[in-house]
Amino acid sequence: MAEAVDYKQIGTRPIRPDGVDKVTGRARFGADLVLPNMIHGKVLRSPHAHAKIISIDLSPALAMDGVMAAISGADFPGGGIEGEASGEGGGSLDDIARNVIARDKVLYHGHAIAAVAAATPAIADAALAAIKVEYEVLPPVLDVVAAMAEDSPLVDENCYTNLPEKPAKPSNIANIGKLERGNVEEGFEQADVIIEREYKVPMAHQGYIEPHACVANIDETGRGSVWCCTQGHFEFRTATARILGKNVADLKFIASEIGGGFGGKTVVYLEPLAVMLSERANRPVKMAMSREEVFRATGPTSGTVTRVKLGVKNDGTITAAKTWSAFEAGAFAGAPTMPGIMAIYAPYDLENFSVEAFDVLVNKPKVAAYRAPGAPQTMHAFECALDEAALALDMDPIDIRLHNAADEGTTAPYGPKFPPIGFKACLQAAKNHPNYTKPVPEGAGRGVSAGFWFNIGMQSSAEVHINENGTVMVIEGSPDIGGSRASMALMAAETLGVNYEDVRAQVGDTESTGFCNVTGGSRTTFATGMAVTQACEDVIAECKKRAAMTWGVDEDQVEWQDGSVVPGPGVNAEVKPMTLAELAGKAAKTGGPIQGRASVNAQGAGASFSVNFADLTVDTETGKVDVLSFTAIQDAGTAIHPAYVEGQMQGGAAQGIGWALNEEYIFDDNGVMQNAGFLDYRIPVASDLPMIETQIIEVPNPSHPYGVRGVGETPIVAPLAACSNAVSRAVGKRLTDLPLSPPNVLAQLDA
Amino acid sequence: MAKIVFPDSFLAYTDGVRETESDVRVYRDLVRELSARWPALQEKLERTAVAIDGQIYQDAFLETINPDSEVFFMARIEGG
Numbered sequence: 001m002a003e004a005v006d007y008k009q010i011g012t013r014p015i016r017p018d019g020v021d022k023v024t025g026r027a028r029f030g031a032d033l034v035l036p037n038m039i040h041g042k043v044l045r046s047p048h049a050h051a052k053i054i055s056i057d058l059s060p061a062l063a064m065d066g067v068m069a070a071i072s073g074a075d076f077p078g079g080g081i082e083g084e085a086s087g088e089g090g091g092s093l094d095d096i097a098r099n100v101i102a103r104d105k106v107l108y109h110g111h112a113i114a115a116v117a118a119a120t121p122a123i124a125d126a127a128l129a130a131i132k133v134e135y136e137v138l139p140p141v142l143d144v145v146a147a148m149a150e151d152s153p154l155v156d157e158n159c160y161t162n163l164p165e166k167p168a169k170p171s172n173i174a175n176i177g178k179l180e181r182g183n184v185e186e187g188f189e190q191a192d193v194i195i196e197r198e199y200k201v202p203m204a205h206q207g208y209i210e211p212h213a214c215v216a217n218i219d220e221t222g223r224g225s226v227w228c229c230t231q232g233h234f235e236f237r238t239a240t241a242r243i244l245g246k247n248v249a250d251l252k253f254i255a256s257e258i259g260g261g262f263g264g265k266t267v268v269y270l271e272p273l274a275v276m277l278s279e280r281a282n283r284p285v286k287m288a289m290s291r292e293e294v295f296r297a298t299g300p301t302s303g304t305v306t307r308v309k310l311g312v313k314n315d316g317t318i319t320a321a322k323t324w325s326a327f328e329a330g331a332f333a334g335a336p337t338m339p340g341i342m343a344i345y346a347p348y349d350l351e352n353f354s355v356e357a358f359d360v361l362v363n364k365p366k367v368a369a370y371r372a373p374g375a376p377q378t379m380h381a382f383e384c385a386l387d388e389a390a391l392a393l394d395m396d397p398i399d400i401r402l403h404n405a406a407d408e409g410t411t412a413p414y415g416p417k418f419p420p421i422g423f424k425a426c427l428q429a430a431k432n433h434p435n436y437t438k439p440v441p442e443g444a445g446r447g448v449s450a451g452f453w454f455n456i457g458m459q460s461s462a463e464v465h466i467n468e469n470g471t472v473m474v475i476e477g478s479p480d481i482g483g484s485r486a487s488m489a490l491m492a493a494e495t496l497g498v499n500y501e502d503v504r505a506q507v508g509d510t511e512s513t514g515f516c517n518v519t520g521g522s523r524t525t526f527a528t529g530m531a532v533t534q535a536c537e538d539v540i541a542e543c544k545k546r547a548a549m550t551w552g553v554d555e556d557q558v559e560w561q562d563g564s565v566v567p568g569p570g571v572n573a574e575v576k577p578m579t580l581a582e583l584a585g586k587a588a589k590t591g592g593p594i595q596g597r598a599s600v601n602a603q604g605a606g607a608s609f610s611v612n613f614a615d616l617t618v619d620t621e622t623g624k625v626d627v628l629s630f631t632a633i634q635d636a637g638t639a640i641h642p643a644y645v646e647g648q649m650q651g652g653a654a655q656g657i658g659w660a661l662n663e664e665y666i667f668d669d670n671g672v673m674q675n676a677g678f679l680d681y682r683i684p685v686a687s688d689l690p691m692i693e694t695q696i697i698e699v700p701n702p703s704h705p706y707g708v709r710g711v712g713e714t715p716i717v718a719p720l721a722a723c724s725n726a727v728s729r730a731v732g733k734r735l736t737d738l739p740l741s742p743p744n745v746l747a748q749l750d751a
Numbered sequence: 752m753a754k755i756v757f758p759d760s761f762l763a764y765t766d767g768v769r770e771t772e773s774d775v776r777v778y779r780d781l782v783r784e785l786s787a788r789w790p791a792l793q794e795k796l797e798r799t800a801v802a803i804d805g806q807i808y809q810d811a812f813l814e815t816i817n818p819d820s821e822v823f824f825m826a827r828i829e830g831g
């Protein structure tokens with residue numbers, strides 16, 4: 001483990017720079033922009049989960065007063081769009097284009113089939129009602145396991161399982177992922193205890209509070225700007241341009257403030273429609289989804305059916321593990337099967353395992369990334385099986401995990417050996433935690449689970465400008481979802497040796513800074529932070545050059561200390577240090593404004609592990625589950641802004657608890673979601689939860705200048721099994737199907 | 752010779768070969784070598800992540816491969 005470093009800025013907890021605007025309502029989100037002559041766009045959505053589109057007649061809408069544009073799939077370029085969408089399971093841009101607006105078939109209830117732009121929202125609604133659409137209704141494919149059968153109706157007649165040799169027949173199974181090591185059957189023969197069960201995790205939504213919204217303003221030349229809430233405006237620009245056959249240089253994308261994304265705002269829905277409507281109407285067009293549209297037509301995450309067989313010896317050693325998992329992809333391929341199977345066993349050092357997962361089309365909304373995509377579903381199953389094994393062996397659930405825990409040098413299930421990781425440190429911290437050493441409350445069950453996510457790097461750019469008074473402007477292109485402007489400012493302040501208050505961080509639009517991949521994958525503090533740090537080092541190099549010029553010495557005789565250039569050993573004693581402000585004030589005489597820049601494709605992201613434990617009670621009369629306490633422990637590498645790390649851990653825990661206890665898409669037999677609103681799709685509110693207690697473990701990532709690992713994804717993984725395990729222990733029976741909502745709990749207790 | 756390991760999803764393109772060796776010193780040259788040996792593998796190599804001595808690269812190109820290196824190809828991760 002690396003030695004602790006005494007940072008001056010990193011590790012402090014300054015107030016976030018966007019905080020005042022957000023609490024006063026001044027912050028402008030996706031739907032807050034108003035432009036002169038702006039009109040309003042709306043989307044007509046399919047009333048059927050699966051149907052052929054026989055005809056669409058837009059003319060009644062176009063004939064209405066106040067209607068300025070109406071479009072359908074026929075107005076868009078045909079197929080063959082190259083490239084992939086961002087975010088896990090984003091899928092091909094060709095599929096995204098058909099998800100943005102249907103062409104020959106509608107593939108889920110709520111699938112967009114036409115759009116209009118009109119002077120007022122009310123006129124737009126009336127125009128949608130005037131559009132005539134003729135359908136041939138087809139049977140919907142709704143059950144993931146049934147969809148895998150050879151005789152199942154097909155969601156897409158052109159979908160063939162992605163195998164080296166094209167199968168003879170199309171299938172709803174788009175992709176198959178598989179990992180294996182050792183000899184599973186021999187491993188099971190060595191086991192003293194075998195656990196074998198099937199677990200279900202429902203389709204769930206990211207539940208961001210801000211619905212998707214944008215304003216497109218395209219001029220008569222086809223050029224213009226798009227203001228939108230997004231996790232990545234550069235990749236939104238790419239996707240929109242390709243779907244419309246435009247040059248990316250003709251579109252400027254500006255990221256608004258964002259009210260949550262969690263992976264769901266990595267793909268476009270409205271933006272291509274708004275651009276085309278604006279271009280046709282020659283007016284700015286605002287589009288904003290209702291909550292119902294968000295539920296029906298934007299990315300949930302996959303529901304899964306997972307079967308686990310686990311073998312352990314009496315001392316707790318895992319001898320073999322075998323998993324089969326079916327993932328709902330929704331209407332287009334792209335369920336997060338690979339990260340799911342790569343994550344499932346990642347916390348453990350296993351000799352024998354296999355895991356196989358299927359990416360299955362069903363007539364439901366196309367899934368999109370959601371925090372640690374795929375990992376909560378598969379790891380829920382394995383962590384539940386491991387808990388049942390611990391019960392069978394009368395072994396502490398943390399001890400069985402410690403006994404099998406991966407560590408530095410362990411070969412990860414997906415191939416490479418782990419560099420330094422913090423899983424054992426998390427387990428030890430959990431075991432020593434006062435919430436764990438105290439007795440389980442009367443009538444409650446205590447559940448333990450591990451969590452894991454890989455974290456990623458990818459491309460980021462940053463510029464750092466020094467103002468004439470020595471204050472610092474950081475410009476980068478990663479939309480700030482979780483406080484990244486504060487983290488960037490902290491890393492810049494630390495690198496330059498200045499105060500946090502002297503640094504301002506801004507998210508630039510696509511014409512103001514270099515390319516950045518989406519804010520996702522827990523990459524921003526890691527990768528964009530790396531770019532910011534390198535841009536600051538570029539500034540320092542420039543400052544040394546200016547000082548050398550001023551002092552008449554060589555650059556290598558100048559050093560940088562605490563925000564100043566200082567003469568190195570051997571330089572004339574008369575030479576006095578100069579602060580960044582003094583250098584900036586004389587910049588006109590030494591070459592002009594001082595600035596630095598950097599672009600990176602950051603490699604070496606460090607995996608982040610977690611351990612959660614929780615005490616839950618169950619009212620066996622009503623099935624209601626209450627969370628008495630919840631403790632989240634996670635390796636963050638270095639916590640740049642610990643309060644934001646804790647916030648990520650608490651937010652992920654709240655989402656994971658919601659998924660475990662209440663959240664699910666409920667469809668009727670026709671594939672119509674029955675609970676498309678926050679009254680019926682119940683995410684946890686403050687009164688549902690205790691204070692989520694957190695403990696940050698810091699095992700620095702050696703690949704980052706400040707040891708960052710990334711923290712946003714991992715926190716949602718462990719809560720599912722922590723809750724399942726707590727409930728199962730509380731009632732003395734293994735409950736396998738989420739959510740553990742009152743009716744589901746009662747049904748499983750009665751089964 | 753560096754040890755090169757393929758995931759299950761590559762085996763259909765490598766004639767079932769899960770593990771091989773190479774004496775190249777740069778990742779770019781490893782891709783060329785493997786693509787020459789198994790032409791159908793080239794497209795997959797363009798879209799894969801790789802771990803070289805435990806370090807995961809989403810977009811490797813000029814990374815050094817030492818004679819004792821372990822190189823694992825793996826699915827790209829993007830996250831949410």
